[in-house]
Amino acid sequence: MSDERDRPLSQADLDADPNVQLRGWIEEAGGLPAGDAITLATATRDGAPSARLVLLKSADERGLTFYTGYESRKGRELDENPRAAVVLYWHDLGRQVRAEGSVERLPESDSDAYFAQRPLGSRLSAVASP
DSSP: OOGGGGSOGGGSOOOHHHHHHHHHHHHTTSSSTTTTTEEEEOOOOOOOEEEEEEEOOOTTTTTTOOOOTTHHHHHHHHHSSSSEEEEEEEETTTEEEEEEEEOOOHHHHHHHHHHHSHHHHHHHHHOOOO
């Protein structure tokens, strides 16, 4: 892989559609260690912020998709205050993207399908974890 950090990013390098550009960078980052890790920032109803890493599962016309437990701190904060910010950072590519906006739950069937495809050990950890 060439070192993208050696060449500054130019407007001419970018797709006119930011969603197309984002998906291209996500695809490029797929071969990197933790290339799917994003920082998710949420806040309580009264505005106390919190940030942590989660795994990006997809990016499409609906937005960015990640999964978390409904009863986790993230899940509770998103119920109280359904707005969030994310940062995608790929050091090796010299790229980062930030996005913010409203958050909504996917249909329960999507969550169930995702949970069912996880390896058994991951499902057991998720069920046992507070």
